[in-house]
Amino acid sequence: MSLGLELRDPIHGFVYREPLEQRIIDTAVFQRQRRLRQLALASLVYPGAVHTRFDHSIGALHLARLICSKLLPQEDSRRLVRLAALLHDIGHGPFSHVSEPLLQRYSDKAKLKVKSQDEVHELISWGIIKNNRELARLLSEEERENIVGLLSGTYGYSLYKDIVSGPIDVDKQDYLLRDSHFCGVRYGLYDQGRLTDTLVAHADADDQILALSQDGIHPLEQFVLARYYMHTQVYRHKIRLITDAMIGRAIRLGIDEDKIPWLRDLYSFDGSAEFLENYLEWYDERLFAEILRKESAEGYAKKLFRQLHDRKLFKVIFNAPEKDFADPEVRRNLFGDSDQSFAPLEEKIAKTYNLDRNLVIAYKLSFKSATRTESDIGILHPVGLRFFRDASVLFSSVNQSIQEQYFHVYAPVSYKDERDKHKRQKEFYSDIVKMINEIFGPGTQSSAVAGGVK
Amino acid sequence: MTALDFVLSLISGFGGEIQGRTLLQKRAYFVAQLSGVHVELGYDAHFYGPYSAVVDNSVARLKSLGFIAEENWGFGTTTPSGFEMKRYDYRLTEDGKKILRSLQRAEDYRRIERACIAIREAGDPNYFVLSIAAKADFILGRRGKAMSRDEIIREAEKFDWDIQGEALNNAVNFLERLKLVEAA
Numbered sequence: 001m002s003l004g005l006e007l008r009d010p011i012h013g014f015v016y017r018e019p020l021e022q023r024i025i026d027t028a029v030f031q032r033q034r035r036l037r038q039l040a041l042a043s044l045v046y047p048g049a050v051h052t053r054f055d056h057s058i059g060a061l062h063l064a065r066l067i068c069s070k071l072l073p074q075e076d077s078r079r080l081v082r083l084a085a086l087l088h089d090i091g092h093g094p095f096s097h098v099s100e101p102l103l104q105r106y107s108d109k110a111k112l113k114v115k116s117q118d119e120v121h122e123l124i125s126w127g128i129i130k131n132n133r134e135l136a137r138l139l140s141e142e143e144r145e146n147i148v149g150l151l152s153g154t155y156g157y158s159l160y161k162d163i164v165s166g167p168i169d170v171d172k173q174d175y176l177l178r179d180s181h182f183c184g185v186r187y188g189l190y191d192q193g194r195l196t197d198t199l200v201a202h203a204d205a206d207d208q209i210l211a212l213s214q215d216g217i218h219p220l221e222q223f224v225l226a227r228y229y230m231h232t233q234v235y236r237h238k239i240r241l242i243t244d245a246m247i248g249r250a251i252r253l254g255i256d257e258d259k260i261p262w263l264r265d266l267y268s269f270d271g272s273a274e275f276l277e278n279y280l281e282w283y284d285e286r287l288f289a290e291i292l293r294k295e296s297a298e299g300y301a302k303k304l305f306r307q308l309h310d311r312k313l314f315k316v317i318f319n320a321p322e323k324d325f326a327d328p329e330v331r332r333n334l335f336g337d338s339d340q341s342f343a344p345l346e347e348k349i350a351k352t353y354n355l356d357r358n359l360v361i362a363y364k365l366s367f368k369s370a371t372r373t374e375s376d377i378g379i380l381h382p383v384g385l386r387f388f389r390d391a392s393v394l395f396s397s398v399n400q401s402i403q404e405q406y407f408h409v410y411a412p413v414s415y416k417d418e419r420d421k422h423k424r425q426k427e428f429y430s431d432i433v434k435m436i437n438e439i440f441g442p443g444t445q446s447s448a449v450a451g452g453v454k
Numbered sequence: 455m456t457a458l459d460f461v462l463s464l465i466s467g468f469g470g471e472i473q474g475r476t477l478l479q480k481r482a483y484f485v486a487q488l489s490g491v492h493v494e495l496g497y498d499a500h501f502y503g504p505y506s507a508v509v510d511n512s513v514a515r516l517k518s519l520g521f522i523a524e525e526n527w528g529f530g531t532t533t534p535s536g537f538e539m540k541r542y543d544y545r546l547t548e549d550g551k552k553i554l555r556s557l558q559r560a561e562d563y564r565r566i567e568r569a570c571i572a573i574r575e576a577g578d579p580n581y582f583v584l585s586i587a588a589k590a591d592f593i594l595g596r597r598g599k600a601m602s603r604d605e606i607i608r609e610a611e612k613f614d615w616d617i618q619g620e621a622l623n624n625a626v627n628f629l630e631r632l633k634l635v636e637a638a
Contacts, residue, residue: 204499204613204614205499205609205612205613205614206612322518322519322520323520328519328520328521328549328550328552328553329552329553329556331519331520331549332458332519332521332553335515335518335519336456336458336459336519337456337457337458337459338456368511368514376500376505376507384614385614387502403511403514403515403517403518404518405515405518405519
């Protein structure tokens, strides 16, 4: 049963909604997503990238409908998966993913009783779904619990979660096509219809999982390549990385140095209803406007947001892959699992080049190999399931591709001309490599702590 | 202990080299249990048996860091679909050994080393027996109660895991030697 209301989506065409889905879309808590851009400030490099979490969530609903119709025989489970797809991004904060490390940093984790790997933004999404008054009027308590259970992997078959949040979920299936369209690139395209057509529900012990028939190998290869190219060309574009880093640093400094109380409140999740109520009042433009308000005190946050507003961006003054660091201790300290602080390096760089230490951003980037996320997807085979990484002729050879890791430093510098840029970038590189070796090399405090032998 | 350090110590504990991804996964499964080292590996039931994406990711990162080297061996086309079966071998590099010299002083490293010795002393089974032992141990852990060999085989079928009686006997013997199971 679909509504007669027309909703034309640029990616999927007409999107049909059940009456309940339409009523959810009409709530203020869902409409807020119209004001959360999908790719934060990517429009500073791709001017068309102004699409929002709202469009994306509608697209995810559409794809969930297609997949559920094919794989799930029962309407109650179809409905649950569609609702979970529709609400999967409801907890995003201003500038979407940029908010996540900030929430992780400032939330009261002892009060929340979260494990180290728990993502705070997920708890916020679940809290909104469970407690938001508008949603509570439309969905029973049991339905809300089940949606949260599905998203957290504790309710229903794994298949349900795989559709909404897995390696080939409706989230990725939609955002690749949508981000590609709005950025004006062709990297994220793949044969979505064929991919959906080859999805199968596979019985696995008492569970069911999402897998693909053998005919799905090639559409999945195309999907993996689309994701890879979108990462290299769009998501990892240097301007995008710089803007995300500047937003993150501006908010951190706004809280730690400028002592802006409302900014701390926005990111200090404690599990309370008051927090969620306040959180839902915030979106990208409001955060910009509040920080840049005339009456707001001058400070780091205002300075950095003004620079973002005027597109006066930091520059990449250092960019090195891990293989550039000859010493294994240095590589381990920079790129290993330890929670290494880069503050001493930022301070040293700032001192050397006469910069404000708070405005030097050292940043580690990790990129999984092209197939890592999808490598474990099951492909139906006459003798049982096989990993995609083994079943794909194309990717069985790419499979050895290693994880790429880079170390970046961003800072507010300017160059007189191309020649000056070239000369200074050379200086930055050799100076910063030396500083890194001094701070993170063998026998240093960093090395001792990370090695667990202090 | 971080997962990276755990996997690096594991490879060191088996002489600096492990042949095959399955063998590495299953050895990591048992060493994590036997050593009692606090590391979150998140083993899950996969159609190849208990499998940890964290271990897999750590291997990729250790390769990327240059601490281990990978070699793969093709065995020709062995499946009806024609895709090639491969074995991936891992060995410590000189840089990896250098990192281990700092890890070796930590108590967690010594616990892992003792667990590796225990596995070797229990017969150091090949990947096939170890894989069945991991499946049996996983099933027993999930059920949380004593099960007969037939019950284990029937339960394994639900996971699409093919366990034959003789192979299960070898696996159970191994688990008994490690004191992970006992006759009820």
